[in-house]
Amino acid sequence: MNALAARRRHPAAIAVLLLLGxxxxxGAYSFFxxxxxxxxxxxxxxxxxxxxxxxxxxCASCHGVNAEGTKSGPTLVGVGAASVDFQVxxxxxxxxxxxxxxxxxxxxxxxxxxxxxxxxxxxxxxxxGIPEEKWTTVIQxxxxxxxxxxxxxxxxxxxxxxxxxxxxxxxxxxxRGKYAPALDEATPRQIYxxxxxxxxxxxxxxxxxxSPEGKQQVISYLAAQRDQTNVGGFSLGNLGPVSEGxxxxxxxxxILIAGAVWLGKKAA
Numbered sequence: 170m171n172a173l174a175a176r177r178r179h180p181a182a183i184a185v186l187l188l189l190g191x192x193x194x195x196g197a198y199s200f201f202x203x204x205x206x207x208x209x210x211x212x213x214x215x216x217x218x219x220x221x222x223x224x225x226x227x228c229a230s231c232h233g234v235n236a237e238g239t240k241s242g243p244t245l246v247g248v249g250a251a252s253v254d255f256q257v258x259x260x261x262x263x264x265x266x267x268x269x270x271x272x273x274x275x276x277x278x279x280x281x282x283x284x285x286x287x288x289x290x291x292x293x294x295x296x297x298g299i300p301e302e303k304w305t306t307v308i309q310x311x312x313x314x315x316x317x318x319x320x321x322x323x324x325x326x327x328x329x330x331x332x333x334x335x336x337x338x339x340x341x342x343x344x345r346g347k348y349a350p351a352l353d354e355a356t357p358r359q360i361y362x363x364x365x366x367x368x369x370x371x372x373x374x375x376x377x378x379x380s381p382e383g384k385q386q387v388i389s390y391l392a393a394q395r396d397q398t399n400v401g402g403f404s405l406g407n408l409g410p411v412s413e414g415x416x417x418x419x420x421x422x423x424i425l426i427a428g429a430v431w432l433g434k435k436a437a
Contacts, residue, residue, distance in 0.1 A: 212288040220289025223282055227263050236293055241267060248366065249296020250287035255362035257283045259355075269346040270369055273354075297365040297375075304381045305357040308389035319393050322386030325379060330387070333371075337394050343370055353395055357388045 225234065231242030238244030245253075256262040260274030278286070287299065308318050327336060335341050338352035347370050352360065361384050367373035374384070 212284075212291075216285050216288045217292050218289075219282075220285035220287070223278070223286050224289055227277075228286075231264070236290065245290050245293065247294035247296045248290060250291040250299050251297040251362040252366040252368070253287040253290045254283060254299050255359055255366060255368060257286060259359060261368075270348065273350065297362070300358065300361045300365070300381075300384075304385050305361050305388065306385070307357055307392045308385065310393055318386050319389045322383070322388070322390030325383050326387050326390055329374065329379070338391050352391055357392070360388050360391065361385075 224232075224236065228236075228242075228245075231239060232245050233239050233242075236245040253262075256271070257278055258276060260276045261271035263277065264271050290296075291298065308315050308322075310316055310319055326334075326338075330338075333341055333343065333349035334352060335349075340351035341349050343349060349371075355363070363371060364374040364379065364384055364387070365376075379387070
């Protein structure tokens with residue numbers, strides 16, 4: 170008993186206990202932690218090399234030969250395949266020149282080339298991968314369960330996104346010449362990738378902020394907004410009270426002034 174008590178009081182016992190605690194905690198976290206919904210498909214060495222060649226020819230002047238970044242462009246180490254797929258598939262990159270914000274533009278690469286570029290950048294460091302197809306499949310309205318999922322997507326969007334993108338995804342102005350783009354032409358995959366990579370001024374919504382199911386619900390809500398039938402009247406771009414107020418002042422007040430002038434002339 171005395172020997173056992175002595176071992177317990179040994180200075181190394183505390184270090185051993187701490188090490189065991191860290192091992193148990195790390196193992197439990199890796200087992201119970203939520204899995205990343207972004208797929209990381211196996212790519213060939215040839216695809217990575219093709220992507221590197223494309224990168225050196227089209228991107229290295231801004232992002233550096235090793236994608237470590239320069240004064241003209243940020244580092245791409247750790248941004249992941251999703252960021253490359255989003256930026257290049259929307260034509261935002263390659264950027265013609267420094268600008269406040271990269272606008273949607275004509276896509277300069279085909280799908281195979283975009284996949285190769287994404288594979289090369291993904292090989293430089295861990296980052297968000299291109300999402301699985303099941304999370305970018307639009308939920309179709311009709312059943313109570315699907316309608317509820319779309320409504321939940323609307324709630325998530327209004328809480329996290331509507332202050333910049335407008336409640337209907339019509340976009341809006343930000344500070345210093347920046348803007349939140351309209352989402353009516355963005356594909357479900359691009360919307361998902363934007364949420365997990367946070368392009369421009371947009372925050373990053375990882376799987377702990379908004380689950381993959383939540384992202385799919387947001388995508389489905391936006392699709393429902395695009396497809397819904399206009400029940401009447403001018404939508405005015407769905408830009409809200411600003412455009413509606415401008416319309417009222419220009420046309421409503423203009424009609425009243427014109428009517429008052431007409432009545433005045435008639436009375437005279």
